[in-house]
Each structure stands twice: as C-alpha cells, then as structure tokens.
Amino acid sequence: MNLLEKAVDVINNMGASSLLPLTVVFLSLCFGVKPGKAIRSGLMIGAGFVGINLIVEMMNSQLGTAAAKMSERFGLNLRVVDLGWQGASPMAWASWLSAIAIPLAILVNIVMLGMKLTRTVNIDLWNIWHMTFTGALAYTVTGKLWIGILGVAFHAAIVYKLGDLWAPFIGGYFELTGLTVPHGTASYMAPVACLTDWIIEKIPGIRDINFSIDQLQEKAGVLAEPIVIGGIMGTAIGLLAGDRPDDAFMLGIQMSAVMVLMPQIVKCIMEGLLPLSERAKKILSKRFGNGEFYIGLDPAVLLGDSQVVTAGLLFIPITLLIAMILPGNQVLPFGDLATISFFIAIAVAVHRGNLFRTLISGSLIMTMTLWITNQTIPWVTALAKSTGALSGDGLAAAMDQGGSPITYIFVELFQRDNLAGLLIISGIYIVCLAVSVKYSRAEKARGEDEEL
Amino acid sequence: MLKKKVIAACGGAVATSTIAANKIVELCKKNGIDVEICQIRISEIESNLEGTDLIVTTSRIKRDYGIPYVNGMAFISGIGEEATEAKILEVLKQ
Numbered sequence: 001m002n003l004l005e006k007a008v009d010v011i012n013n014m015g016a017s018s019l020l021p022l023t024v025v026f027l028s029l030c031f032g033v034k035p036g037k038a039i040r041s042g043l044m045i046g047a048g049f050v051g052i053n054l055i056v057e058m059m060n061s062q063l064g065t066a067a068a069k070m071s072e073r074f075g076l077n078l079r080v081v082d083l084g085w086q087g088a089s090p091m092a093w094a095s096w097l098s099a100i101a102i103p104l105a106i107l108v109n110i111v112m113l114g115m116k117l118t119r120t121v122n123i124d125l126w127n128i129w130h131m132t133f134t135g136a137l138a139y140t141v142t143g144k145l146w147i148g149i150l151g152v153a154f155h156a157a158i159v160y161k162l163g164d165l166w167a168p169f170i171g172g173y174f175e176l177t178g179l180t181v182p183h184g185t186a187s188y189m190a191p192v193a194c195l196t197d198w199i200i201e202k203i204p205g206i207r208d209i210n211f212s213i214d215q216l217q218e219k220a221g222v223l224a225e226p227i228v229i230g231g232i233m234g235t236a237i238g239l240l241a242g243d244r245p246d247d248a249f250m251l252g253i254q255m256s257a258v259m260v261l262m263p264q265i266v267k268c269i270m271e272g273l274l275p276l277s278e279r280a281k282k283i284l285s286k287r288f289g290n291g292e293f294y295i296g297l298d299p300a301v302l303l304g305d306s307q308v309v310t311a312g313l314l315f316i317p318i319t320l321l322i323a324m325i326l327p328g329n330q331v332l333p334f335g336d337l338a339t340i341s342f343f344i345a346i347a348v349a350v351h352r353g354n355l356f357r358t359l360i361s362g363s364l365i366m367t368m369t370l371w372i373t374n375q376t377i378p379w380v381t382a383l384a385k386s387t388g389a390l391s392g393d394g395l396a397a398a399m400d401q402g403g404s405p406i407t408y409i410f411v412e413l414f415q416r417d418n419l420a421g422l423l424i425i426s427g428i429y430i431v432c433l434a435v436s437v438k439y440s441r442a443e444k445a446r447g448e449d450e451e452l
Numbered sequence: 453m454l455k456k457k458v459i460a461a462c463g464g465a466v467a468t469s470t471i472a473a474n475k476i477v478e479l480c481k482k483n484g485i486d487v488e489i490c491q492i493r494i495s496e497i498e499s500n501l502e503g504t505d506l507i508v509t510t511s512r513i514k515r516d517y518g519i520p521y522v523n524g525m526a527f528i529s530g531i532g533e534e535a536t537e538a539k540i541l542e543v544l545k546q
Contacts, residue, residue, distance in 0.1 A: 085464070086464075086466070123529075123530065124467075126466075126467040127467070174512075176525075178531075179529060217495065217515070218515070221498070222498075222499060224495045225493075225495055225496050225499060226493065226495070226496070227496075263464060263465040263466050263493070266466045267465070267466050267470055267491070270466050270467055270470045271470055271474075274470065274471065274474060277471075278471075281530055282530070285529075285530045285531075295529050295530075295531070297468075297528050297529055298462075298467050298468045298510075298528065299463070300462040300463040300464065300467060300468040300469075300510050300511055300528075301468070301510055301511045301512075301525055301528060302511060303462070303463035303494060303511050304494060304509055304511030304512045304513040304514070305511070305512070305514075306514055306515075309494075309495075338464075338493070338495075339463060339464050341463060342463070342464075
C-alpha cells in the first residue's frame with residue numbers, strides 16, 4: 001500500500017464528517033484567519049453535519065414511511081423522498097473529497113482564467129458543493145479516487161463555461177451587469193429553456209402567447225412559506241397514507257419542523273466556511289475584479305425578480321403533479337420544493353419574463369430533473385450511507401444535483417449500467433447546449449447594441 | 453439606543469444571507485449599534501415584519517414592505533460594499 005492509499009485509509013476510518021472541519025481549520029490558518037476563529041469555524045461545520053444527519057433521519061423515517069404507504073394505497077410509486085439541496089450539500093461537504101474540492105475548484109478557475117478559457121471568476125465558495133457532489137458521487141460509485149477528482153474538475157470547468165454563457169442574460173434581463181451565476185443547478189438546467197424557446201419561436205400562434213403575473217406572492221401570503229408548505233404536505237401525505245387525522249397532523253408538524261430547521265442547520269456549515277470564503281473572495285476579486293471578467297455569484301441574487309418568484313410558487317404544485325404522472329417515477333419532491341426557483345431562474349431570463357414559456361420549459365426542466373433523479377437513487381443512497389446521513393435500508397434521492405444532467409452523464413460514463421439513458425440524456429443535452437450558445441451570442445449582441 | 457431588528461433575507465436562508473448577516477453584525481458592532489438579525493428566506497419577510505427597522509436582501513426585490521430597505525448584493529459581490537454599509541448605518545442610526 002503506498003502512502004496516498006494509506007492516507008486515504010486513515011481518513012476513511014476517521015469518519016467523513018470530521019474531515020472537513022479539520023481541513024477548514026487548516027486552510028483557514030493558511031489563509032491568515034486567527035486560530036480561535038478558525039477552530040470555531042471547524043466546529044461549526046461539524047455541528048452542521050451532526051444536525052443534518054438527525055434531520056435527514058427523521059425526514060426519511062417519518063415522511064418516507066408515510067409516502068410509501070400512500071403510494072401503496074393509490075398504486076403510485078413515490079417511495080423515495082427528495083432530500084433537496086439542504087440534504088445533498090452536507091453530503092458533498094461530508095465526503096472526504098471536499099477537502100480536495102475547494103482548492104481544486106479554485107485552481108481550475110485560475111488556470112482557465114489564465115488560459116483565457118473563461119471570463120467567469122467564481123467567488124461563490126459555498127456552491128463548490130455542487131462540484132464536490134459530482135466528484136463524491138463518482139468516487140462512491142466507482143471506488144476510484146482519480147475519477148472523483150476528475151469529476152470535481154469536470155463539473156467545475158463546465159460550470160465556469162456556463163457562467164460565460166449566461167452572463168449576457170444576467171446582465172440583460174436581470175440587469176446585473178458584470179455578474180453571472182456559475183451554479184450547479186441554475187446554470188445546468190437553463191439550456192433546456194433555450195431549446196424550448198427556440199422551438200416555441202417556430203410555432204405560429206403559440207409564439208405570440210405572452211403573460212406574466214406580478215403579485216402572486218402577495219396573494220399567496222403565508223402559503224408561500226416553507227413552514228406552511230411542509231405542514232400542508234406532511235398532513236396531506238399522512239391522510240392519503242390512511243393515517244388517523246391526529247397522526248397525519250403530527251406528520252404535518254414534523255415536516256414544518258424539517259422545513260424550518262434544515263436551513264438553520266445547513267447555515268452552520270455556511271458559517272464555518274465564511275472566514276475562508278471571505279479571504280478567497282478578497283484575493284480573487286483583487287486579481288480579477290475589473291470589467292473584463294464576470295463575477296460568479298450564488299443564484300440567490302436572481303430570486304428577487306417577481307417572475308422568478310411567481311414561477312417558483314407555481315412550480316410547487318406542477319412539480320408534484322409531474323412526479324405523480326411521470327411513468328416509473330419513485331421520487332417524492334420535498335426538500336427542493338421551496339427553492340425550485342434555483343432550477344428555473346435563468347429560464348425566466350431566457351424567456352424574458354414570459355411566464356407562458358417559463359411554464360413550458362420549467363415543466364420540461366423538472367421532468368428531466370426527476371427522470372435523472374430516479375436513475376441516481378442508488379448512487380445518492382450509497383453516498384448518503386458513506387457519509388452517515390442514512391442508515392439501515394432506506395433510499396435517498398436529491399433533485400438538486402442528483403437530478404443534474406452533467407453529474408449523471410459523468411458518473412454514467414464510468415458506470416455504464418444504462419447505456420440508453422446515457423445516450424438519450426447526453427444527446428438531448430448537447431442539442432440544448434448548441435442552441436444555448438446561439439442564444440447567448442444573440443443576447444450579447446443585443447446588449448452591446450443597446451449600449452451604443 | 454433601542455435594539456434594532458434587521459431582516460437579512462435571500463432565497464434559501466443559508467448561503468448569501470449568512471454573508472450579509474455577518475457583515476451587518478460586524479458593522480453594527482463597530483458603530484456601537486445593538487442589533488438583532490432575523491435571517492430568513494425572502495418569502496418569509498412578510499411574516500417577520502413586526503418590529504423590523506430595516507430589510508436587507510441579497511437580490512433585488514421590487515416589493516415595498518413599508519419598511520426601510522437596503523439591497524445587500526454588494527456584500528456578496530464585494531463591489532460597492534462601503535456605500536451599502538453607509539446606507540445601512542444611515543437607517544439604523546436614526
């Protein structure tokens with residue numbers, strides 16, 4: 001056994017979730033963070049991991065059981081609960097690949113900037129979890145370290161390119177000039193919107209339909225809040241599962257609790273990463289902070305747009321409907337429901353706020369996401385088990401990043417257990433990408449025309 | 453001075469609002485302002501308005517909640533942070 005393998009072995013035995021805290025303490029110290037603050041950051045991340053494991057366990061045992069009973073009664077197949085990005089990101093951070101992923105993702109960015117392969121400067125350290133997830137999934141499935149590392153780099157390189165691609169839309173529709181969103185979900189799903197838009201433009205009559213709704217959030221009131229969504233879904237699924245009303249209500253309260261507590265817990269991980277990410281941000285923006293570059297940020301900056309908000313709300317019931325009618329679907333959308341806007345935010349810009357088109361492309365995006373999420377269930381389950389988020393014989397799924405075409409294509413390239421799926425999804429995605437390049441160029445030219 | 457309540461909101465109440473919340477806390481500490489941060493999702497703002505002195509979001513919101521509002525995007529991008537800090541202080545020092 002060589003030294004690297006030995007090191008890997010020690011780290012594996014140490015337990016995945018204690019590794020990132022140690023790495024963060026070490027990296028923070030290297031970047032000049034004070035020791036006390038660095039140690040606090042590391043412990044904060046550890047606290048986040050412990051908390052999220054408790055929540056995921058509860059979510060799966062309570063909601064998972066009820067969903068299985070409901071499916072049985074109605075001949076549905078929705079047995080696997082979607083953990084959402086709040087469940088998936090801690091898994092990525094807890095995999096020991098995360099220790100390599102943060103410096104690697106930054107390195108890939110700097111190399112690509114140096115070689116003028118991208119103009120996107122990613123200062124959003126948090127969302128490196130998406131890249132890590134792809135790598136961690138590939139590593140868990142294949143057991144080969146180099147494939148995991150390659151996965152992180154592959155995902156990073158593509159997402160920076162997508163950052164370039166979407167910058168004209170972020171600067172155009174969202175009027176955030178000089179910014180972009182190199183994000184594992186928002187950027188990855190938007191090519192579907194470009195293809196949809198291109199097709200709609202070809203159909204007389206349909207292409208003239210245009211409407212938008214501004215005040216849906218005000219009308220929806222508390223219904224739009226995650227705590228209420230959790231309560232309603234929990235109670236409804238409990239009742240549909242044939243539970244007694246008081247038991248169903250109890251499930252509703254538990255799911256409200258999940259919705260409220262999850263961000264609180266995941267926030268610990270974010271807080272722990274903060275001193276490090278602030279340092280990295282300073283260094284990167286000092287070096288690349290002028291007009292030639294796009295600053296890569298979290299898609300949160302897009303979510304205030306009223307059409308994005310409206311679409312995000314409409315897609316809660318639509319996604320549930322798709323989950324029910326999609327043949328063979330086993331995934332019950334839950335964890336990502338409150339933040340479906342991440343999947344469709346850039347689509348809104350591609351369609352210039354035309355809600356009719358967003359509804360169509362968003363439905364396609366969520367269909368594709370669910371379709372892929374189903375295929376990655378065994379992989380995500382294996383990853384969840386290896387990071388301690390899941391015990392026993394439960395199954396796990398995550399629409400955010402478990403449903404990503406790039407993540408799926410990369411892992412499947414090495415796994416090759418569903419060649420037809422690989423070919424179909426790659427084929428569709430490549431066509432989407434080709435149309436997206438065309439769209440991005442047109443949008444960029446439009447933006448430059450307006451400036452003149 | 454009374455304790456000030458500031459809402460720091462973003463899409464998921466995790467990533468960018470944490471950055472904004474931390475900056476606001478540091479800023480207030482430096483300026484001797486007693487502050488309480490309420491870190492939530494944008495969709496939850498309406499239910500948390502009571503007693504709020506200032507709303508900061510990391511994305512642009514068009515809706516008017518009838519409470520002073522400062523856009524906190526600069527905290528995320530690092531561009532124009534000082535101007536944003538000045539705006540926040542102006543509201544909180546009243």
